[in-house]
Amino acid sequence: MNSLQLTALRTIWIKECTRFLRIWIQTLVPPAITMSLYFVIFGNLIGSRIGQMGGFSYMEFIVPGLIMMAVITSAYANVSSSFFSAKFQRNVEELLVAPVSNWIIILGYVGGGVTRGLLVGALVTMVSLFFVDLQIHNPLMLLLTLVLTATLFAAAGLVNAVFAKTFDDISMIPTFVLTPLTYLGGVFYSLALLPEFWQWVSKANPIVYMVNGFRYGFLGVSDVGIGTSVAVLIGFNVLLFGLAWNLINRGVGIRS
Amino acid sequence: MLALQINDLRKVYRGGTEALKGVDLHVQAGDFFALLGPNGAGKSTTIGIISSLINKTSGSVKVFGDDLDKDLVRAKSHIGLVPQEFNFNQFETLMQIVVNQAGYYGVPRTLAKQRAEKYLKQLDLWDKRNAPARELSGGMKRRLMIARALMHEPKMLILDEPTAGVDIEIRRSMWVFLKKINQQGITIILTTHYLEEAEMLCRNIAIIDKGQIIENTSMKGLLSKLNVETFVLDLPPNSIQPTLQDFDFRQIDDHSLEVDVPKSSGLNAVFSQLSDQGVQVLSMRNKSNRLEELFVRLVENGRTDNASAEQENNLE
Numbered sequence: 001m002n003s004l005q006l007t008a009l010r011t012i013w014i015k016e017c018t019r020f021l022r023i024w025i026q027t028l029v030p031p032a033i034t035m036s037l038y039f040v041i042f043g044n045l046i047g048s049r050i051g052q053m054g055g056f057s058y059m060e061f062i063v064p065g066l067i068m069m070a071v072i073t074s075a076y077a078n079v080s081s082s083f084f085s086a087k088f089q090r091n092v093e094e095l096l097v098a099p100v101s102n103w104i105i106i107l108g109y110v111g112g113g114v115t116r117g118l119l120v121g122a123l124v125t126m127v128s129l130f131f132v133d134l135q136i137h138n139p140l141m142l143l144l145t146l147v148l149t150a151t152l153f154a155a156a157g158l159v160n161a162v163f164a165k166t167f168d169d170i171s172m173i174p175t176f177v178l179t180p181l182t183y184l185g186g187v188f189y190s191l192a193l194l195p196e197f198w199q200w201v202s203k204a205n206p207i208v209y210m211v212n213g214f215r216y217g218f219l220g221v222s223d224v225g226i227g228t229s230v231a232v233l234i235g236f237n238v239l240l241f242g243l244a245w246n247l248i249n250r251g252v253g254i255r256s
Numbered sequence: 257m258l259a260l261q262i263n264d265l266r267k268v269y270r271g272g273t274e275a276l277k278g279v280d281l282h283v284q285a286g287d288f289f290a291l292l293g294p295n296g297a298g299k300s301t302t303i304g305i306i307s308s309l310i311n312k313t314s315g316s317v318k319v320f321g322d323d324l325d326k327d328l329v330r331a332k333s334h335i336g337l338v339p340q341e342f343n344f345n346q347f348e349t350l351m352q353i354v355v356n357q358a359g360y361y362g363v364p365r366t367l368a369k370q371r372a373e374k375y376l377k378q379l380d381l382w383d384k385r386n387a388p389a390r391e392l393s394g395g396m397k398r399r400l401m402i403a404r405a406l407m408h409e410p411k412m413l414i415l416d417e418p419t420a421g422v423d424i425e426i427r428r429s430m431w432v433f434l435k436k437i438n439q440q441g442i443t444i445i446l447t448t449h450y451l452e453e454a455e456m457l458c459r460n461i462a463i464i465d466k467g468q469i470i471e472n473t474s475m476k477g478l479l480s481k482l483n484v485e486t487f488v489l490d491l492p493p494n495s496i497q498p499t500l501q502d503f504d505f506r507q508i509d510d511h512s513l514e515v516d517v518p519k520s521s522g523l524n525a526v527f528s529q530l531s532d533q534g535v536q537v538l539s540m541r542n543k544s545n546r547l548e549e550l551f552v553r554l555v556e557n558g559r560t561d562n563a564s565a566e567q568e569n570n571l572e
């Protein structure tokens with residue numbers, strides 16, 4: 001990669017970070033508050049009655065999933081709203097006229113989404129430390145699943161924004177697809193609690209693999225194989241980055 | 257050296273609008289070139305294709321010899337674009353907008369900040385550098401887009417109706433600025449509805465209408481063409497071939513003659529010369545002239561545009 005493209009990448013990334021930091025009350029604070037509520041209500045109040053889950057206190061069990069949920073939502077929302085608004089205000093044209101390669105555009109936007117995702121993840125983790133003593137079983141697995149999940153959903157947000165024609169279109173997927181999949185993705189329960197049929201159905205939900213891979217990094221337990229988790233993450237990353245590249249390259253939604 | 261070389265450019269939009277029907281255009285390096293045409297003629301489409309915002313259907317575009325299909329990165333680096341519609345992020349500050357734009361062209365950040373100061377000052381926007389773009393007036397927004405387009409110091413600046421909605425005073429100062437940077441060696445191409453604007457600024461001009469270039473000449477050549485009216489005279493069959501002094505004329509066949517008459521000189525001299533030669537004129541008509549018609553339309557549009565602009569000014 002030559003210096004022109006590197007400078008361009010850095011510029012897009014800085015612009016993306018400046019954007020979400022400027023509106024931090026909308027981008028960083030809400031997930032921290034929501035997750036604190038989850039910790040208090042599910043972890044403390046209800047969790048104390050649930051007892052153990054997967055060999056750990058309920059609080060310990062849900063913390064990794066909740067961090068992951070915040071990362072997913074933030075990475076996705078950052079890219080989908082930023083890129084859609086760039087389309088809407090037409091400032092995406094600033095990039096289209098410039099000699100920036102399409103890969104750099106994608107990496108720049110995804111980089112912004114990942115940064116916000118990780119920042120929110122760190123905030124939620126800090127909040128969780130008020131409620132639970134976090135142990136780290138496997139830092140490598142923890143980081144790997146965290147980063148791959150963030151890149152995956154940032155790329156997905158970009159694809160969403162490319163197709164979106166109105167602001168409603170960028171809240172549809174989070175509401176009707178992401179939220180249900182996350183809630184059913186083993187954040188709050190171990191798959192072992194489900195009847196065999198529903199366990200089997202759940203294994204078609206990619207978020208199950210991310211939450212469990214991440215939880216394995218903290219606790220060392222998982223409902224699914226760790227290798228499978230990593231493979232699913234890599235597979236979906238390849239799929240979404242490929243799709244994003246194909247769409248941007250063809251100019252879908254951005255070039256007439 | 258050609259700054260811009262467009263050959264047989266065609267564009268059919270999804271939905272079937274044929275916006276460009278084989279446009280050929282050559283612009284010399286260093287030129288100040290006008291693309292004049294009425295609403296919907298295809299000016300923005302042409303510019304959109306040159307600047308990679310619109311995909312062409314067929315044809316070729318070269319910018320300083322670099323083909324858009326083969327050397328896209330180099331071709332893009334030569335161009336600075338000032339589009340017709342505002343297309344910056346309304347929430348970003350002027351400084352962010354221009355510095356980031358430079359970054360997309362690979363200009364390092366420290367250098368970009370120096371240039372931002374230079375161009376924002378030149379365009380009288382420095383005081384507003386930390387304001388979000390939405391707080392600018394319309395004229396300031398236009399100038400912001402000019403500053404942004406210059407940040408990577410392109411060899412060619414393309415402006416799509418840069419003075420639309422700008423009052424006469426700021427329009428004049430923009431003209432002065434554009435002339436100055438043209439003298440410094442930047443090739444400038446601008447589109448406009450106003451013949452007056454093209455006349456003030458440009459050396460060469462192309463006129464586009466309904467997706468076709470109908471005239472491509474020097475500004476001087478165009479003005480002299482517009483000053484001449486062509487008449488077709490019907491003569492009796494088998495008349496002798498007359499000659500006319502001080503007029504350009506063409507014998508079309510044995511009973512019709514075409515004469516170019518400068519608007520200043522009138523028709524009497526034509527008729528007296530013809531009667532001296534014993535040539536009878538049966539009837540006479542104006543030769544329909546697409547350029548002339550278009551020009552009338554442009555001038556009329558210009559008048560109504562100016563009138564409404566004045567009304568707006570009065571309202572303020």
Ligand SMILES: Nc1ncnc2c1ncn2[C@@H]1O[C@H](COP(=O)(O)OP(=O)(O)OP(=O)(O)O)[C@@H](O)[C@H]1O
Binds near residue numbers: 269275298300
């Ligand atoms: N995105 C688009 N999709 C479909 N048709 C379009 C699109 N953009 C322009 N057109 C059509 O293409 C033709 C040329 O439009 P263009 O914008 O190039 O004209 P123009 O010369 O710039 O006009 P104006 O002076 O009004 O800006 C018009 O008929 C217009 O309706």
Ligand SMILES: [Mg+2]
Binds near residue numbers: 301
């Ligand atoms: Mg136009």
